[in-house]
Amino acid sequence: MNVYEVKKDYMEKQAAYRRKAFKKQKLRQLFFEFTLNCNEHCWHCGSRCGDVHPVNEMTADEWKAVLDHVKENFGEKLPQINVTGGEPLLYPHFEEVMSYAHALGFKWGMTSNAILITKDVAEMLKRCGMGTISVSIDGLRDTHDRLRGLTGAYDRAMAGIQNLIDLKFARHIMITTVVNHETIQELEPLYKIMCDIDIDSWRVIGVEPLGRALQYPEKLMTPDDQKTLMDFIRSKRAEDMPVTYGCSHYLGLDYEMEVRDWYFFCMAGVSIASITSTGDVTACLDIARTPSVIQGNIRERSFADIWNNEFKAFRYDKAEDDTTCKDCKSREFCMGGSCHTWDFEEKKQRLCLLNELNTAMV
Ligand SMILES: C[S@@+](CC[C@H](N)C(=O)[O-])C[C@H]1O[C@@H](n2cnc3c(N)ncnc32)[C@H](O)[C@@H]1O
Numbered sequence: 001m002n003v004y005e006v007k008k009d010y011m012e013k014q015a016a017y018r019r020k021a022f023k024k025q026k027l028r029q030l031f032f033e034f035t036l037n038c039n040e041h042c043w044h045c046g047s048r049c050g051d052v053h054p055v056n057e058m059t060a061d062e063w064k065a066v067l068d069h070v071k072e073n074f075g076e077k078l079p080q081i082n083v084t085g086g087e088p089l090l091y092p093h094f095e096e097v098m099s100y101a102h103a104l105g106f107k108w109g110m111t112s113n114a115i116l117i118t119k120d121v122a123e124m125l126k127r128c129g130m131g132t133i134s135v136s137i138d139g140l141r142d143t144h145d146r147l148r149g150l151t152g153a154y155d156r157a158m159a160g161i162q163n164l165i166d167l168k169f170a171r172h173i174m175i176t177t178v179v180n181h182e183t184i185q186e187l188e189p190l191y192k193i194m195c196d197i198d199i200d201s202w203r204v205i206g207v208e209p210l211g212r213a214l215q216y217p218e219k220l221m222t223p224d225d226q227k228t229l230m231d232f233i234r235s236k237r238a239e240d241m242p243v244t245y246g247c248s249h250y251l252g253l254d255y256e257m258e259v260r261d262w263y264f265f266c267m268a269g270v271s272i273a274s275i276t277s278t279g280d281v282t283a284c285l286d287i288a289r290t291p292s293v294i295q296g297n298i299r300e301r302s303f304a305d306i307w308n309n310e311f312k313a314f315r316y317d318k319a320e321d322d323t324t325c326k327d328c329k330s331r332e333f334c335m336g337g338s339c340h341t342w343d344f345e346e347k348k349q350r351l352c353l354l355n356e357l358n359t360a361m362v
Pocket residue numbers: 044045046047084085086087088111112113134135136176178205206207208209210211213
């Protein structure tokens with residue numbers, strides 16, 4: 001078999017597995033959006049942090065009750081908890097909730113802009129048993145500060161990463177870079193910087209057309225940018241560097257398994273669920289919160305009830321509903337694509353990355 005045939009063979013098996021998973025969901029990753037408060041104001045923020053005014057956010061007791069409930073109902077194999085925001089470290093009860101999660105035996109990780117990770121905060125994260133972290137670095141020093149609306153953000157984030165590295169407790173420290181049409185040319189100089197830091201991986205993704213990023217169409221990724229990004233990641237991986245793309249989008253036979261260690265499979269609502277800062281239950285926090293996306297609220301119903309009885313909008317082959325996807329040769333491997341670019345009201349895919357990669361000129 002040639003490499004394409006091997007890939008196809010694997011993806012056919014995975015498609016069969018996915019169809020079974022739609023009927024028999026297993027919770028593996030549970031995201032907690034602790035707060036929508038933020039200490040940066042990124043141009044691209046999918047959650048529009050800084051423009052929204054958080055009210056009625058969950059208390060420490062409410063999060064602890066969720067943890068007790070999940071332990072009781074999903075105790076056979078506890079899901080990993082992933083804490084995010086907004087900036088999760090701004091949540092005033094962070095330590096109380098995460099030390100509680102640790103005591104209950106949950107493995108957990110977080111995403112952070114890291115500007116608050118002083119030596120003391122790194123010690124606190126160690127005490128609470130944090131296993132993994134993704135820290136955002138979106139460009140070279142001046143670019144990062146400009147894109148994130150905070151002078152000094154880059155230096156503080158880099159110091160935060162070093163404070164974590166020094167304590168040697170995290171299983172995996174990742175830096176995530178979100179590139180855009182203007183910053184894609186910074187990939188090579190950024191790569192040199194990443195090689196000098198003792199991190200476990202560098203994840204590079206293109207900005208997604210979500211939230212505040214939609215206000216700046218000129219900065220969104222063009223098809224050529226998307227292809228440049230894929231070729232960049234593939235070439236660095238060939239040099240054995242731990243550079244990776246994220247979980248988004250079916251990429252076609254040329255790039256699947258070349259830019260990340262797994263084949264595309266959007267698990268939102270199938271093995272991934274999220275609870276927002278006000279207790280809404282949804283699949284993945286990157287999905288815009290339109291009415292049909294919210295499956296219930298844990299202040300009204302238990303999480304297990306919602307997980308077991310709702311989520312029908314996520315547990316089927318979405319390609320059935322979109323006329324372009326329906327006739328697509330890759331539909332079995334893609335199944336309508338990523339949920340975060342799926343229009344749940346119109347039942348249409350807003351971004352087919354495979355199509356973009358196929359139309360790129362570079
Ligand atoms: C919403 S933030 C929350 C955690 C933290 N405040 C941070 O910035 O890392 C989580 C990740 O989503 C990324 N993100 C936000 N908006 C995005 C968009 N429109 N496209 C791609 N990634 C985005 C951020 O850059 C960050 O890496």
